[in-house]
Amino acid sequence: MMRSIALGTAAVAALTGTAYAQETIDVTLGVLNDRSGTYADLSGEGSVIAARMAVEDFNAEEKGLNVEILSADHQNKPDVGSNIARQWYEQEGVDAILDVPTSSVALAVADISNQMGGVLLNSGAGSTELTQGQCAPTTIHWTYDTAALAKGTGQAITEAGADKWYFLTADYAFGHSLEENTMNVVEEAGGEVVGSVRHPFPATDFSSFLLQAQASGADVIGLANAGGDTVNAIKQASEFGITQSGQSLAALLMFISDVHALSPETAQGLQLTEAFYWDQNDETREWSSRFEERHNAKPTMVHAGVYSAAMHYLRAVEAVGSTNNEEVVAHMKANSFDDPLFGEGYVRADGRVIHDMYLFEVKAPADSEGEWDLYEQKAVIAGEEAFLPMIDECDFSSEG
Amino acid sequence: MFELLGIPPQVLMGQLLLGLINGSFYAVLSLGLAVIFGLLNIINFSHGAQYMLGGFVAWMLLTYFGIGYWWALILAPLVVGATGLVLERLALSKLYHLDHLYGLLLTFGVALIIQGLFRNYYGISGQPYQIPEILSGGQNLGFMFLPNYRAWVVVASVIVCFGTWFMIEKTRLGAYLRAATENPVLVGAFGINVPRMIMLTYAFGVGLAGFAGVLAAPIYSVNPNMGADLIIVVFAVVVIGGMGSIMGAILTGYGLGVIEGLTRVFYPEGSAVVIFVIMAIVLMIKPEGLFGRGA
Amino acid sequence: MSDTATHSRKDATAGAPLLEVRGLEGWYGESHVLHGIDFDVREGEVVTLLGRNGAGKTSTLLAIMGILEKRKGTVLYGGTETIGMQPRHIARLGIALCPEERGIFASLNVEENLMLPPRIQEGGLSVERIYDLFPNLKERRRSQGTKLSGGEQQMLAIARILRTGARLLLLDEPTEGLAPVIVQQIGHTIKALKAEGFTIVLVEQNFRFAASVADRHHVVDQGRVVDMIPGEDLEANIDKLHAYLGV
Numbered sequence: 001m002m003r004s005i006a007l008g009t010a011a012v013a014a015l016t017g018t019a020y021a022q023e024t025i026d027v028t029l030g031v032l033n034d035r036s037g038t039y040a041d042l043s044g045e046g047s048v049i050a051a052r053m054a055v056e057d058f059n060a061e062e063k064g065l066n067v068e069i070l071s072a073d074h075q076n077k078p079d080v081g082s083n084i085a086r087q088w089y090e091q092e093g094v095d096a097i098l099d100v101p102t103s104s105v106a107l108a109v110a111d112i113s114n115q116m117g118g119v120l121l122n123s124g125a126g127s128t129e130l131t132q133g134q135c136a137p138t139t140i141h142w143t144y145d146t147a148a149l150a151k152g153t154g155q156a157i158t159e160a161g162a163d164k165w166y167f168l169t170a171d172y173a174f175g176h177s178l179e180e181n182t183m184n185v186v187e188e189a190g191g192e193v194v195g196s197v198r199h200p201f202p203a204t205d206f207s208s209f210l211l212q213a214q215a216s217g218a219d220v221i222g223l224a225n226a227g228g229d230t231v232n233a234i235k236q237a238s239e240f241g242i243t244q245s246g247q248s249l250a251a252l253l254m255f256i257s258d259v260h261a262l263s264p265e266t267a268q269g270l271q272l273t274e275a276f277y278w279d280q281n282d283e284t285r286e287w288s289s290r291f292e293e294r295h296n297a298k299p300t301m302v303h304a305g306v307y308s309a310a311m312h313y314l315r316a317v318e319a320v321g322s323t324n325n326e327e328v329v330a331h332m333k334a335n336s337f338d339d340p341l342f343g344e345g346y347v348r349a350d351g352r353v354i355h356d357m358y359l360f361e362v363k364a365p366a367d368s369e370g371e372w373d374l375y376e377q378k379a380v381i382a383g384e385e386a387f388l389p390m391i392d393e394c395d396f397s398s399e400g
Numbered sequence: 401m402f403e404l405l406g407i408p409p410q411v412l413m414g415q416l417l418l419g420l421i422n423g424s425f426y427a428v429l430s431l432g433l434a435v436i437f438g439l440l441n442i443i444n445f446s447h448g449a450q451y452m453l454g455g456f457v458a459w460m461l462l463t464y465f466g467i468g469y470w471w472a473l474i475l476a477p478l479v480v481g482a483t484g485l486v487l488e489r490l491a492l493s494k495l496y497h498l499d500h501l502y503g504l505l506l507t508f509g510v511a512l513i514i515q516g517l518f519r520n521y522y523g524i525s526g527q528p529y530q531i532p533e534i535l536s537g538g539q540n541l542g543f544m545f546l547p548n549y550r551a552w553v554v555v556a557s558v559i560v561c562f563g564t565w566f567m568i569e570k571t572r573l574g575a576y577l578r579a580a581t582e583n584p585v586l587v588g589a590f591g592i593n594v595p596r597m598i599m600l601t602y603a604f605g606v607g608l609a610g611f612a613g614v615l616a617a618p619i620y621s622v623n624p625n626m627g628a629d630l631i632i633v634v635f636a637v638v639v640i641g642g643m644g645s646i647m648g649a650i651l652t653g654y655g656l657g658v659i660e661g662l663t664r665v666f667y668p669e670g671s672a673v674v675i676f677v678i679m680a681i682v683l684m685i686k687p688e689g690l691f692g693r694g695a
Numbered sequence: 696m697s698d699t700a701t702h703s704r705k706d707a708t709a710g711a712p713l714l715e716v717r718g719l720e721g722w723y724g725e726s727h728v729l730h731g732i733d734f735d736v737r738e739g740e741v742v743t744l745l746g747r748n749g750a751g752k753t754s755t756l757l758a759i760m761g762i763l764e765k766r767k768g769t770v771l772y773g774g775t776e777t778i779g780m781q782p783r784h785i786a787r788l789g790i791a792l793c794p795e796e797r798g799i800f801a802s803l804n805v806e807e808n809l810m811l812p813p814r815i816q817e818g819g820l821s822v823e824r825i826y827d828l829f830p831n832l833k834e835r836r837r838s839q840g841t842k843l844s845g846g847e848q849q850m851l852a853i854a855r856i857l858r859t860g861a862r863l864l865l866l867d868e869p870t871e872g873l874a875p876v877i878v879q880q881i882g883h884t885i886k887a888l889k890a891e892g893f894t895i896v897l898v899e900q901n902f903r904f905a906a907s908v909a910d911r912h913h914v915v916d917q918g919r920v921v922d923m924i925p926g927e928d929l930e931a932n933i934d935k936l937h938a939y940l941g942v
Contacts, residue, residue, distance in 0.1 A: 036516070037625070040524040171669055199664075200672030202629060204620050207418045208664040208671075211544060215411055231526060231621050239531070239619060241538060241545045261525035261621060297523075572810065578802040579811055586798040589760050590812035591786030591859070 027060075027067045027323055029310060030088045032081060032109065033099040033124055035073035038202060038227035042255040042300045043124045045071075047099045049294050050303040053287075054310035063318050070094065074105050081105035082112055089116040095323040096121055096313055099306050103127030103174045110139045119325050121313055123305030126226075126253060127177050128388055131352040135394035138325050139351045140332065143305030144275045146178040146253070148386040152273025152359045153250050154185035156379055157220055162248060163189075166218035167196035168209050168233060170225035175201065178252050179224040194218045201225070206233040207240060214242055226253045231261055238266050255300045259374050264365040267374075271361050276301035276341055277375050280358075283340035298372045304341045312337050312347070333397070345383060350394035354383040414544035415661045421550045423657020424557035425612055425630070427650050430637040431561055432608035434649035435568070437638070438581045439601045442492065442503035448631025449511035450606045453480045454613020455622040456518060459527050469532040473556075473614050480610025481603040488602040493595065511628075518624035526621030553615050560611060561650045568646050577601065581644070636679040641691050648691025711774055713738045713894050714759070714863060719768035720918075721751075721758040728754045730918035731768070736863070741885065741895040743905040746915035747941055752898040753795055755915065756865045759896075760792045761785045772863065787815050791861035795868050795898075797852040799840040806836040809855045816860035820891070825854050828884060846877035853884065857893075864888070867898045882907055902936065914939045 031051050033043035048071045055067045070092060074081035081100065088094035089112070097113060100106040101124025113120040114136040122130060123143045130141045158165075165186050169179040175198070183193050195216045197209045210233065213221045221237070223230050230251050237249055251258075254272045278288035278298045287307070291299045299307075316331035317323055329351075336346035345355030360375035368374060429451060436444045444450075457479045458472035467475065487510060495502045531549045538547040568574035580587045580594050588594040613627070620626055634653075641652030656675050663671040670677075682690060712735035721729035729751050736742050744752040757763045759770055761782040770777045777785050791812070800808055809825070809832065826833040829850045835843060843851060849869055856864060866885075870878040878901070885895065885908045899905040905912060906929050914922040916939060924932050 036519055036524070038524060040519065042525075044524075197668050199668060203672070204626070204629060205418075205422050207421070207550075208415055208661055209668065211411070211414050211418070212665065215408075228524070228526065228621065228623065228625070235621060236619065239538075239547045239549065241547070245545075257523075257525045261528065261623075263528040265530070266528070575803055575807045575811055579800045582800050582802060583798055585762055585782070586792075586794060587811075589762055589782045589786055589792050590856075591783050591815050592813060593783055 024064050024066045025317060025322065026093070027065050027096075027314070027317055028092060028094045029055075029067065029069050029313075030085075030092070030094040030097045031069060031071040031099050031306065032074050032084060032088075032097050032105075033071075033101050034076050035071070037076050038229075039076065039101045039124065041257040041261075041297075042227070043099050043101045043302050043306075046291075046295050046297070046299060046303045047071075047123070047306040049291065050299065050307040051098055051310050053291065053294075054307045054314065058311055058314045060314060065314060065317060067314070074100070074102070076102040076105060078104045078108040082108045085109045085112045085118075086116070089113070089118050094118060095317075095325070098122075098310060099124045099302065101125050101302065103129070103177070104172075106130060107134050110134065110136050113325075114138045117325050119313070119329055121306075121309040123309055124302045126174055128181065129177070131348075131350045131394060132388065132391055135350050135391075135396075137351075137396040138329055140309065140329065140347055140353060141351055142309040142353045143301050144273075144357070145352075145387065146174070146181045147388045148275075148357050148381070149252050149273045150178065150181035150185045151386050152357050152379075152381050153252055153271060154182040154191075154222070155189050156359050157248075157250055157271060158186050158189040158191035162219035163191035164217065164219045165191055165193050165222050166213045166216045166220070167193065167222045167224050168206070168213055169196055169198045170201040170203075170229055171198040172201050174226065175224050179222075182222055182224065182252055199225070199229070202227075202229055204232060206236045209233075210237055210240055210242055214240070214245070214247065218247065220248050220250050222250045222252055223254075224252050227258065230254055231258050234262055234270065235266055243269070255302065256298060256372070256374060257300050259362055260297070260372065264363055264368045264374060267362040268364045269362060271359060271378065273357055273359050273381070274301045274375075275355065275357050276304040277358065277360060277377070278372065279375070280377070287340060308337075308339045308341050309353075311339065348390055349397035350390045351396070352387055352390065354387055356383050357381040357386040410543035411665065412662075415665045416658055417541075417544065417546065418550075418664075419658035419661020420654060421553055421657070422660060423654035424554050425616060425653075426634055426637050426657050427561050427653025428557050428608055428612040428615070429630070429634040430641065430649040430653045431564055431646065432605040432612075433634065433638045434641070434644055434646055435564070435608070436602055436605035438644040438646070439577060439598055440492070440496075440503070441500055442495075442507065443500065443635075444602075444605065445504055445508035445631075446487075446511040446514065447507075447606070447609050447634065448627030448629075449514040450480050450484065450609040450627070451613040451616070451630065452518065452622075452624060452627035453483065453514065454610030455529070455617040455620075455626060456522075456527075456613070456624075457610065458614040458617045459529050459622045462529065463527075469614075469618070472617075473611070476614045477607040477610040480613070481607030484603040484606030485599060487606075488599045492602065493599070496598075515624050515628060522624060524623060524625065526623030526626075529617040529622050531618040549618060553619075556615060557612075560608070561653075564608070565646055565650060633675055636675045638689075640675075640679050640682045640689060642689025643692065645689065645691040648689060652690060711771070712736055713773060714896070715769070715771040716755075716759065717769040717771075719755065719758055719770060720766060721754055721763045722765040723754075723763070728918055729758060729763075729766070732758075732915070732918070732920055734913045734920050734923070736894055736896055738862075738894055739889070739892055740911065741889050741897060741909045742911045742913060743897045743899050743902075743909045744913050744915050744920075745899055745902055745905060745936070745940065747939075748900070750915045751918040752915050753867055754918075756792060756867050756896065756898060759785075759865060760790065762792075786812075786861070789816060789860065789862045790865065791856035791859060791863070792865045793852045793856055793867060793869065795871065797848050799843070799848045799851055801839065801841040803840050804836065805832055805838050805840055805843065805851060808840040808851055809836070809858070812855055812859045814859050818862070819860035820857045822858065825857055828857075828887060829854050846873050846880070849873060849877070849881065850884070853881075857888070862892075863894045863896070865896050865898075868900065869897070870899070870901050870904050878904055900940075902940065912936075 060067045096119040103125045106125035126146045169175045251272045316328045320327045333347045342355045359379040457476040461467035535549040641648035663674040714736040719732040758766045912924045
């Protein structure tokens with residue numbers, strides 16, 4: 001014990017004595033996500049790696065930031081997630097929590113972060129509530145939300161002429177929210193919703209629901225679910241000849257990890273909206289290949305979001321010179337970014353990050369040149385259009 | 401055209417058939433549990449993990465050795481059965497003189513370990529496994545499009561269930577098994593190697609889980625959690641049918657598949673709980689289960 | 696009966712007894728129930744273990760069979776030490792048990808019960824011969840084992856160990872709870888089995904029945920064999936025996 005304190009002092013002395021005149025700032029980031037369940041592949045350890053890459057790429061050490069990264073599994077349970085978040089803030093000195101997929105957990109952690117002087121840099125969750133009904137001054141919602149997905153997929157498909165929709169919806173908050181958002185978009189674009197069915201979460205067998213969807217006579221079956229549920233639904237739709245019989249599928253929330261699991265044979269032609277794809281430009285390719293070396297898979301948009309959010313956060317900490325949550329968030333909101341992964345964008349006063357979204361179509365096996373060569377870009381949805389407008393109650397600019 | 405509670409008969413027929421397909425998995429899995437419980441008196445909590453293993457072994461055979469579905473259907477249950485053999489010899493057999501609870505805890509722990517390992521190596525999204533060429537496509541039955549593979553699932557499960565029932569109820573080997581279930585000491589005193597029989601029975605029950613896993617591989621994604629969700633339902637099926645009753649496990653499996661299928665049409669939100677509601681009712685009215693021999 | 700069986704019997708009669716029990720001790724868990732049982736059984740003999748309830752008669756049979764979990768001492772069968780063996784290996788030497796509770800399996804029908812114990816060596820009775828001895832069983836062979844009357848169940852419990860080729864039969868209170876006419880029938884059966892060349896150890900409380908079938912009687916008390924009375928001397932020792940049995 002004595003020895004480690006002595007060593008620590010020596011190290012600090014060496015550090016401060018040589019290169020840096022300024023004091024180091026200790027920053028502790030907590031990556032809280034699903035490490036074992038449905039969302040473990042799209043977030044999980046990959047997000048921890050992304051956060052670590054951000055710290056390295058930022059050259060945190062040279063800039064006088066001493067960054068430590070913690071990680072934990074919230075098991076997609078709000079109570080588990082809340083407990084970890086509270087303990088992190090109270091006992092581990094965590095300054096910001098990253099990722100937090102599963103909307104119910106994210107909303108709980110957003111509240112705790114606000115109460116306990118932390119910041120939630122959310123990448124994994126989709127609920128628009130994070131920056132609408134249940135917004136908080138210390139929540140920053142980086143990557144996507146259900147409204148943006150609905151906008152991308154719902155509007156593009158309806159305008160392309162397939163205007164009768166049937167929804168297959170996961171029976172929990174996220175599914176309902178995704179369904180509702182998409183219904184609004186479809187109806188605004190002149191489409192019609194002919195029905196919907198709510199399936200238990202999680203579910204393995206979708207044949208029954210798919211047959212109900214088939215009987216509805218809809219042009220498009222919208223899958224308002226996520227992860228393994230979406231994968232199974234798509235797989236079984238192809239098995240039951242639903243796509244062959246002329247109906248098409250729209251995955252309202254799908255990640256590249258899911259498409260990879262399905263393989264292009266099953267997923268081809270599927271349209272979906274994402275905020276990031278590894279093969280968009282040289283910068284995304286460079287970063288993604290570094291990521292793949294460490295994780296054996298291409299990054300999802302959630303991983304990319306964790307990286308960019310951590311970057312932007314660290315820039316703010318460096319500029320402000322402390323981890324005071326109000327000052328850091330104010331700096332993040334005041335300064336727009338030009339990010340290698342998300343391009344140009346900014347954090348809106350309500351915490352919603354505004355950047356472009358993309359509509360992709362899954363390539364046919366013949367056009368795919370590799371395991372991860374999966375998407376063809378169909379459209380760009382400008383950030384201002386993709387996300388919901390800010391509501392007055394969530395405009396925190398006056399306080400900032 | 402007449403409708404039943406607003407549901408056209410074609411849709412109803414389709415849903416009944418789908419229920420039967422799901423019931424096929426319930427039947428094969430609950431049968432394995434019942435066989436194991438009958439002789440070992442152990443509630444095999446690793447059954448779901450062993451079902452998952454079956455799917456993964458099939459996938460590995462294909463990916464690493466180029467061995468296709470039909471061989472996997474035979475080999476994977478053997479491999480999974482062999483792991484069961486090892487588990488029984490090294491661990492379960494040490495617990496027979498203790499309360500049943502210990503066996504349950506052990507198998508539960510084993511399930512967590514197996515699932516954790518596979519999650520670690522293969523992630524959660526699942527691995528693709530294609531339907532064998534000969535069973536791709538399907539039949540238009542008028543009221544629904546029945547994929548050939550699903551029809552095969554029903555046929556294969558009926559064959560396996562009936563075969564197992566026949567073996568246990570009608571053969572000499574089955575007579576040993578039934579006798580050992582009642583009085584293992586006396587059966588041993590007749591010169592029969594009861595420990596070996598117990599070991600092989602466990603391997604067989606576990607092999608059935610592996611078989612179901614291979615059947616499931618082409619239609620559900622092969623992922624480390626595929627058994628974890630299913631197994632809870634299957635336990636409910638076994639409880640409803642009556643622990644240790646072979647025919648009970650089979651019939652309840654198919655029956656509950658159909659009931660669940662119907663719930664998906666009439667009240668989809670309830671389809672996840674209907675089996676548990678039935679379980680609660682059965683436990684109140686007939687605690688030993690519908691086909692149970694009594695406690 | 697085959698030649699080999701006849702042959703081995705001659706060998707055994709010539710030398711040591713078929714079963715030799717020396718200083719046999721046994722425990723149920725912590726409770727010490729056998730304190731040194733000694734007796735011999737020669738090839739072809741019918742001997743009894745008589746004694747009060749709890750004297751250790753049944754425990755002796757279970758100890759010979761290897762079922763009693765903890766035991767020590769010596770049990771030689773045909774010269775082979777069996778004290779450390781598993782029940783299934785002891786059974787394979789040619790010893791068979793007909794337990795006190797009869798052990799008829801409810802989930803097996805009569806014929807399945809009868810055919811259950813595997814053949815361990817040549818020399819067992821054929822199924823036809825067994826059905827000759829127990830015609831009731833043939834009539835009811837498709838019935839569930841436990842649907843038989845008590846007497847029929849007892850017949851079945853004895854019948855099924857005759858098929859296997861076992862030469863030493865351990866019968867635990869075969870007359871318990873049965874009507875006199877059935878007891879008589881079982882008496883005939885035991886004599887028939889003796890005539891067939893089986894060696895039998897009979898545990899009994901009904902000593903009149905025992906007297907009618909056995910060559911020798913061992914009196915068991917508090918986990919020990921305290922006396923041995925040859926069959927022909929039984930009348931002369933009747934008072935002593937009454938004292939032992941507390942009748």
